[in-house]
Amino acid sequence: MSTKVCVPIMGKTKAEVIEQAVKVADMKPDMIEFRADYLEKISKENVLDVIQEIKKAVGNIEVIFTFRTKAEGGECAIDDSDYEELCIAAAENCDYVDVEIVGHLDIAKDVVTKIKKEGAKVIGSNHHFDKTPSDNEMIEIMKKMESLGADICKIAVMPNDKSDVERFMETSSKLSEIISVPIITMSMGELGSVTRVCTDKTGSCVTFAAGVQASAPGQVDVHMARKLLKVNEGCTLKGNIALIGFMGTGKTTISKALSKITGFQEIDVDEYIVKKAERSISDIFEKEGEGYFRNLETEALQEISRESGKIISCGGGAVLRDENVEILKAGGVIILLTATPETIFDRVKDHTHRPILNNDMSLGHVKELMEKREPRYQSVADVKISVDANDRILTCYQIITELEELGVVQI
Numbered sequence: 001m002s003t004k005v006c007v008p009i010m011g012k013t014k015a016e017v018i019e020q021a022v023k024v025a026d027m028k029p030d031m032i033e034f035r036a037d038y039l040e041k042i043s044k045e046n047v048l049d050v051i052q053e054i055k056k057a058v059g060n061i062e063v064i065f066t067f068r069t070k071a072e073g074g075e076c077a078i079d080d081s082d083y084e085e086l087c088i089a090a091a092e093n094c095d096y097v098d099v100e101i102v103g104h105l106d107i108a109k110d111v112v113t114k115i116k117k118e119g120a121k122v123i124g125s126n127h128h129f130d131k132t133p134s135d136n137e138m139i140e141i142m143k144k145m146e147s148l149g150a151d152i153c154k155i156a157v158m159p160n161d162k163s164d165v166e167r168f169m170e171t172s173s174k175l176s177e178i179i180s181v182p183i184i185t186m187s188m189g190e191l192g193s194v195t196r197v198c199t200d201k202t203g204s205c206v207t208f209a210a211g212v213q214a215s216a217p218g219q220v221d222v223h224m225a226r227k228l229l230k231v232n233e234g235c236t237l238k239g240n241i242a243l244i245g246f247m248g249t250g251k252t253t254i255s256k257a258l259s260k261i262t263g264f265q266e267i268d269v270d271e272y273i274v275k276k277a278e279r280s281i282s283d284i285f286e287k288e289g290e291g292y293f294r295n296l297e298t299e300a301l302q303e304i305s306r307e308s309g310k311i312i313s314c315g316g317g318a319v320l321r322d323e324n325v326e327i328l329k330a331g332g333v334i335i336l337l338t339a340t341p342e343t344i345f346d347r348v349k350d351h352t353h354r355p356i357l358n359n360d361m362s363l364g365h366v367k368e369l370m371e372k373r374e375p376r377y378q379s380v381a382d383v384k385i386s387v388d389a390n391d392r393i394l395t396c397y398q399i400i401t402e403l404e405e406l407g408v409v410q411i
Contacts, residue, residue, distance in 0.1 A: 003199040003229050004030035006064065007211035007222050010038040014050050021057040024211040027222050031206065033064040034094070035215055036086065037074040044089050051093045064123065065090035066098035072127040073216070080104060084111050091118035098154075101145045102126045112149040123184065124150030132157040132164040132187065135171045139178060146179045152205065154184035156216065159192045169195060172202040186218075193218040193393045197228035198260045224397045227411075228261055231400055236410045237264050239332030240310045241403065244377060246370055247316040248347040249337035250387050250395075255313035257392045258399060262409075268313040272300050290317075298324055305331040320373070325380045333408050335399060336381035341367040343388050382406070 007029040011017035017034070024032055034054055036047050054063060067086050068074025078086075084107050091097050097115045101108045101124040112122050124145030133141070138155055145153040153175075159165045165187050172185040172195075182205040187195040196207045197220060208216065209225035220228070241264070243251045252268050259266035270281055273296050277284065284293045297318055304312055305327050312328070319325050319334070328334050339347075345363045378384070383402045387395055403409040 002233070003204060004206045005222060005226055005229070006031035006033050006206050006208050008033040008035050008066075008208065008213075008215035009054070009211070010035045010213060010215055012038055012040045014046070014053065017050050018053050018057055020212045021054045025058040025061060027211050029061065029209070029211070029222060031062045031064060031096075032058055033066050033098075033208065033215070035075075036065065036067045036090070037069070037076045037078075042076060042078070042086075044085055047086055048089055048093070051090060055093060062095040063093075064096040064098055065094040065120075066125075068098075068127075069100060069103065071103055072100050072125075073129045080107050083107075087111055088114045088118065091115040091120035094120055096121045096123050096152075098123045098125050099150070100125055100127075101148055101150060102141055108148050116149070116151075121151040122149060123152045123154050124148065125154040125156075125184075127155075128157045129188070130158055132159050132168050135167065138168075138171050139175065142175055142179055142183065146181050150181060152182045152184060153179060156186045156188055157192075158189055158217075159187050162191070165192050165195065168192070169198070169201050172204065176203045186216075188216055189218045190391060190393075191218075193220060193391075194257045194260050196220050197225055197393065198232055199229065200232050200263075201260065220393050224393065228393070228397060228400070231409075231411055232261055232263075235262055237262070237309050238408050238410075239308050240305060240312055240328075241332055241399075241408070242312045242314055242328040242334045243337060244314045244319050244334055244381065245316070245337035245387075246339070246344055246373060246377070248344040249339050250347075250390075250392070251313040251337060254337065254387070254392055254395050254399075255311045258396045259311050261396055262311075262400070264309055264311050266311045266313065267304050269297060269300050269304065269318060270313075270315050272304065273297065276300070294321060297321075298327070301327045308332070316373070319380050320376060329380075329382075333382045333403065333406065334380055335383045335385060335402075336377050337385055337387045337395070338377075339386065339388050341370055343390075344370065 007024045009020040011020050070077040087097050097120050099122055115122050126141050142153045168187045175183050184206045185202050185204045209222040210219040211222050243255050255266045301324050345366045385398050
């Protein structure tokens with residue numbers, strides 16, 4: 001399955017919309033979404049006039065007409081009769097019309113029928129900006145939209161934690177077996193942004209990417225989205241990728257996201273040690289000391305590195321040993337994730353599982369430790385990436401771009 005990339009345009013005036021349409025058309029997306037709810041002047045006549053100008057500006061690129069209501073995260077409240085009139089009128093000149101079917105159940109069947117009569121296809125949509133509904137609720141929503149005639153069923157949710165994202169992706173992957181029409185799914189925000197470029201797992205036929213501006217939280221830049229989708233469809237890795245850096249740089253977070261995008265196996269060294277030793281890191285430090293733990297770490301790296309094709313998330317002190325560096329470099333590339341002491345402290349200040357900080361959880365202590373380790377990190381790294389922006393998709397994109405240039409990853 002090749003996922004289409006759709007870019008929204010959201011101008012407030014006809015001039016702004018056309019200006020955005022021209023810019024977005026140059027980005028060569030597969031589809032363009034006209035968000036009519038952003039217009040200052042909303043009337044059937046004005047909307048139709050703007051649509052005609054958009055079609056002239058974008059040529060053969062498919063256009064989705066969307067009026068996102070206030071109730072589902074849009075810019076404007078509108079009554080059912082006006083909503084119906086706009087959707088049906090837009091159908092004559094657009095390829096697709098987005099219909100909030102669940103939010104307009106009283107008129108949905110009639111609206112869908114009339115839109116199709118005008119020659120457009122219907123994208124049934126439903127949005128949750130405050131939660132990720134239960135698995136059964138999401139499935140029932142999509143089944144309802146299909147039963148009312150949607151050609152494509154779309155659901156967007158907001159995750160509250162990592163488990164919401166994992167659960168959403170699993171549910172999304174099941175939907176292709178449950179409903180017969182194509183689906184569009186996404187988990188929003190920075191936390192859910194990985195779902196927008198891992199469509200091999202979600203089964204989504206379209207991803208929405210930011211062009212001139214984003215229309216929803218977590219939308220990925222169109223150029224990044226296109227490249228990461230290509231990676232998601234298939235790439236190869238020579239050797240292994242080892243992520244290093246001070247605690248709190250997000251090595252585990254980035255390695256898991258990178259694994260989802262690339263399909264390469266991710267292994268967290270600390271988790272590997274805990275599972276093998278059947279004890280927590282804190283317990284090992286407390287009873288046997290750091291030296292004993294470092295020996296376990298070296299053994300773990302030797303075992304993990306015997307096979308290639310892995311993303312290895314290393315503990316903060318792993319590369320302080322020359323032997324560990326030799327193991328990692330022999331098997332692949334070392335990538336250093338960097339951040340300012342202030343960023344690190346903000347991320348780890350409430351943690352209780354950092355043995356090396358438990359006796360002094362302060363910005364000054366973080367700075368002191370970083371000053372000791374940073375020269376070593378810098379000297380052993382093949383690639384260096386800043387993570388101060390706290391954007392996992394941007395970081396993954398930068399890593400893949402660097403590795404592609406080195407010839408380690410082939411797309």
